[in-house]
Amino acid sequence: MKRLPGFQRNRHKKGFFAASSLLLLLATQTIAQSGRRAPKPSPTPVPTPQTDAAVTPKTSGRELKERVTLLVGIEPSSKHLLSEDSIFKDFLYHLGEFKNVTASSMGATKRDRAVKRAKSEADALVVLLQFDVDEFQSGTIILNSPDLDVKVLVFEPRTGQKKFEGKVYYKAVGGPMLKRDNWPNGTPIRMTTEAVGIEAAEQVRDWLLVKDINHR
Numbered sequence: 001m002k003r004l005p006g007f008q009r010n011r012h013k014k015g016f017f018a019a020s021s022l023l024l025l026l027a028t029q030t031i032a033q034s035g036r037r038a039p040k041p042s043p044t045p046v047p048t049p050q051t052d053a054a055v056t057p058k059t060s061g062r063e064l065k066e067r068v069t070l071l072v073g074i075e076p077s078s079k080h081l082l083s084e085d086s087i088f089k090d091f092l093y094h095l096g097e098f099k100n101v102t103a104s105s106m107g108a109t110k111r112d113r114a115v116k117r118a119k120s121e122a123d124a125l126v127v128l129l130q131f132d133v134d135e136f137q138s139g140t141i142i143l144n145s146p147d148l149d150v151k152v153l154v155f156e157p158r159t160g161q162k163k164f165e166g167k168v169y170y171k172a173v174g175g176p177m178l179k180r181d182n183w184p185n186g187t188p189i190r191m192t193t194e195a196v197g198i199e200a201a202e203q204v205r206d207w208l209l210v211k212d213i214n215h216r
């Protein structure tokens with residue numbers, strides 16, 4: 001029998017070892033794929049401020065039994081942002097959606113003029129929506145901050161006494177995220193103008209319901 005030269009034998013050995021290694025690798029992958037894969041770890045949730053999941057006004061089985069007239073004014077901030085007018089519009093609209101509630105706008109006014117107007121009214125409550133730009137957050141001055149502190153005040157007719165005060169914080173989308181939501185223990189944070197208007201209107205409605213129950 002003719003013997004192959006040495007370099008040909010070495011080539012056949014290398015080819016054999018390469019083929020064996022490839023078969024072993026394929027077999028290992030097949031066995032690994034046939035087993036159960038370990039589940040991927042769930043990503044750690046990142047805490048975020050309360051969003052506007054409940055943009056729609058809350059439904060309630062309780063409704064005002066007596067008709068209420070509200071005269072609603074706005075006291076803009078020193079910068080009078082466009083978002084303030086949007087919040088006021090939504091606030092006024094959702095107040096008027098409540099049964100037995102009639103809400104009309106007085107336009108821009110100051111607190112002292114709102115009190116004088118309440119004193120001159122025989123039955124209508126005067127509601128004032130006050131705005132203040134939140135420029136100082138967690139010890140940091142925020143230039144051109146779009147965030148707002150929103151306060152809602154209700155004054156009694158004839159006396160002008162303040163009977164209710166509520167608060168909502170407007171966190172503009174894209175604004176600095178330094179303030180964290182601590183609702184229900186603190187001021188609720190809302191991230192759209194509509195949600196702020198709804199929240200403020202709900203606070204007034206809830207106070208009117210309590211007032212209505214106490215007068216029965």
